[in-house]
Amino acid sequence: MELSNSTLSSVAGLQVVVCVVFTLIFLVGMLGNSLVIWIILCNIKQQFSTVMLILNLAVADFTVLITLPFWIYSFADGWVFGAPFCNVLLYVVHCSMYASVFFITAMSIERFVAVLYPFAIQKWWRRGTIGKLTIGIWVSAFLFAVPVIDQKATHVEHPQCSLLLSSYRQQKGLIVLETLVGFVIPFLVLSICYALVAKRILKMTLQSKSKSMKVIRSVVIAFAVCWLLYHIINLLTVSSILTKTSSPEVSKMLLNISERVENLAGALAVTNSCINPILYAFAARRFQNGFNTSGIAKLFQQLNISIAEKFSNESNIRRDNFQTSV
Structure with a gap:
């Protein structure tokens, strides 16, 4: 009986910790992302590509955080909202996860193009390519999350709403898709972009370029740190499935x-959805002392200005080279 009471006590303690942590993430994330969305929509008159991508990233993170109260309740007192709503919530979370990852990747690609090919980024912006890219990212996120809404795949378990698939093959497929599309491929793209940009950025002296890169680099690092363990767990789950027949003990150990x-x-x-506004606040502090909306607004203005400076600088260099040659 003592062991049973001890076990129940530890489980209850874990539930309290999980609920407290998720509540803090919800409060900080909702406030931060709401602030970012409000500042960009109300204080940034001309929104260039980087700021547009940041805006959509904040919307995706905000959407993830909206679902947290339901998960907090399920940890505390079991899932009472029914299987259909569980299905909807799982779809919203996965859709927002893909959107968040895709927008972070797009920010890195946009910086790569802006630094190495400034005239191309100007053409893309004039033709409305960034708007089309934004729509494409959201549509892709909706489509990649579709496997989650299979009614037969969703099961409500006490005390949580969880995704249980009808076969190990289906489970492996979904996990591999999520890991490749949601982490491995984006991280490879991010790494390649920053490796190429790093060579070029050393030759640049404009302050706004350096600040722009630091902000987005921080967002990318936060993404890697926050999502790495989640996808390691995915790989352990797949390994457990693969070794279930050949090595049952190993499979059980990996699952545990x-x-x-x-x-x-x-x-x-989930922390990744609330940490980006904090990174913007720290970056904004470099512009003026204290954490306030005007500092963050100024940061976003600088990100806008950096594109214009790149274009102007490259234009001046080409004009000077032309005059010299003449």
Whole structure:
């Protein structure tokens, strides 16, 4: 009986910790992302590509955070909202996750093009390419999340709403898709972009270029740190499935490991949705002392200005080279 009471006590303690952590993430993230959306929509008159991508990233993160109260309640007192709503919530979370990852990747590609090919970014902006890219990202996120809304795949388990698939093959397919599209491929793209940009940025002296890169680099690093453990858990789950027949003991061990750190991985993943506004606030502090809306607005203005400066600088260099040659 003592062991049973001890076990129940530890489970209850874990539930309290999880609920407190997710509540803090919800409060900080909702406030931060709401502030970012409000500042960009109300204080930034001309929104260039980087700021547009930041705006959509904030919307995606905001959408993830809206679902947190339901997960907090399920941790505290079990899932009472029914299977259909569980299905909808899982779809919204996965859709927002893909959108967030895609917008972070797009920000890195946009910086790569803006630094190495400034005239191309100007053409893209004039033709409305960034708007089309934004629509494309949201549509892609909706489509990649479609496997989650399979009614047969969703099951409500006490005390949580969880996604249980009808076969191990289906489970492996969904996890591999999520890991490749949601982390591995985007991270490779990010790494390649920054490796190429790093060579070029060393030759540049404009302050706004450096600040622009630092802001987006911080967002990318936060993405890698927050999502890495989550996808490691995914790989452990796949490994557990693959070794279920050949090595049952190894399979069980891997499954136990993934279950023990599942809550931590989930907390880190959701933290990514609230950490970006904090990074903007720290970056804005370099412009003026204190954390306030005017500082963040000035930061976004600088990100806008950086594109105009790139274009102007490249134009001047080409004009000077032409005059010299003549």
